[in-house]
Amino acid sequence: MHAEQLKEYLNTAIAIAKELSADSAFAADDKLGNGADCVTEVDRYIEKTVFSRLHEIYPTHKLVGEETATERGNEYKATNDPTWIVDPVDGTNNVVHHFQYTGISIGLAINKKPAVGVVYLPILDELYTAARSQGAFMNSQPPPIIRPPVLTTPTSLAECSMVCEHHSDRSEKAVGSRLASFTRLLLDKKRGGGCIQNLRILGAACPNITLVAKDVAEFFWDIGPHAWGFAAAVIILTESGGAVFACAGWWGSSIPESERTLKPHNIWNRRLIAVRFTPNLPRNPGSGRELQKQLAEDVLEIVEDIPYPLDGIH
Template sequence: MSADELKEYLATAIELAKEVGPAFKDGFWRKGRFSNTSDFAAEDKLGNEADCVTAVDRYIEKTIFARLRQIYPDHKLVGEESTAESGNGYVITDDPTWIVDPVDGTNNFVHHFPYTGISIGLAIGKEPVVGVIYLPILDELYTAARGLGAFVNDQKLPLIQSPALTSPTSLSQCALVSEHGSDRSLKTMQSRLGSFTRLLTDKQYGGGCLQNLRITGGACPDLTLVAKGSAELYWECGPHVWDFAAGVVILLESGGAVFDGAGWWGTDIPEDERVPKPLNIWNRKIVAVRYIPDLPGNPGSGRELQRQLVKELLEIVEDIDYTPDGVQ
């Protein structure tokens, strides 16, 4: 994959995100074609009261997919709304695959909370190589392609640079973004809340004494916060590939790192096997850590600190079992 090809794909994703931006804003403010609330139609998704879909989700995904089919007729398409409605039964291949979330953070969108946006990612060989996240209400456009850097509104990421950008050595110096998810079964909520409790609890009681826990309501804004340097970590079990495929590219190109998010709490995994594993974007478990500068006189220490923080986190969060996306 040449740099020119990646630039072409990135340009396409940017163009598409900007093209549907006005419809996104109209829907958010209930104006224009979405001024009639009966037409807006926020519905429970597949009978789940905690998850919803709107006419805007469907309109934006349909528009983006129609354009992609014109431009790249041989490429595969995976989208939140069409995939969810078809039972998530697509086959994952090495072919170029566009992964789209038309409205990430739909609950935020419905409740007029601005941390919501459009996510367009491209995977080749099952790995994400292009990512665009557009948060229209915040007027933030995040763009990245493998090896070409990451930017927000043409400013290079991370936005926060040294010396303001610190090199944390423990969770007690970190802010974490995560989500409560749409699976509200008692077992899942007990597991998730147990992990949050341990993350926040003081170290003398076996916790991580996390400095701050934030829930913004969407994986895309979560990952942009980490890429900017406004949060140290993002961890979640349960999001789908369309929630974070684009964000992974942006995070990695900003100097961050991503790993498998399956926690070790309550398991019998031997200590010598408790090492952060590579991320598989289709497995719905992710932990991401921001760029960390090297400590003075210690080249490479930033990467070591990233893995150290992830290991500390995974030691005290519990894995939640989810069916992987697609058929691998």
């Protein structure tokens, strides 16, 4: 895919996101669904409008969105074709509770890999954008917001801040599994924990990942989000120097320790761990990338898996 073509896709997504954010103003007074997973008319309106615009401009591209996928029982065909993946309001619960971390997320996957991402948080007026091999930007400035030599190089979980989610799956098994993982992440090292410095739950995956991209948190761990909840943000993170890996926790797993290795993230896999840009240690080229992997492995050793199926039909 030529750089100029990707830039065109990116500019299209930016224009749509900003126009619709201004149009809807994210002012929703209608809360539907259960208490854990609500939807508003704004969600439906934005997704319908985004899809209409994209189909008009790129009639051969595939379209996947939260509202339409839910209506179809998540049974859509995942292909290598250019596929726009849209969360019309990432953080709907935040909107109805007047919490500022919410926005429009528009991602484009090509050959099932993130190629373009736009996350616009209108209340904060933060626009995150990225295209493959063209860098990432926050309001036209490259993240992270703090750069070396000030930006630290964490070497253990005890030096890290984490963002995550609890999700709308409130079954006893899912809630118990997440709480157990959170407990081990927070426990001090003498008790077998990661002793992370803090754990934040903000209610929206894409805004969470943008916090990692701009170095407000060291990593994001999640099991259960759908592709539209992170597709746009992961390209923003990787283009800022971060790393994203597949994430099925190893705690309690029958996988032998010798076979516990990080795997590349699959856009349709509802498990991921995202690690921020990490500077190299002094006189040690490449150590930043190795530390990203080490932090991800340290997390996977103490969190457990929840076996959610892949998004779409493969």
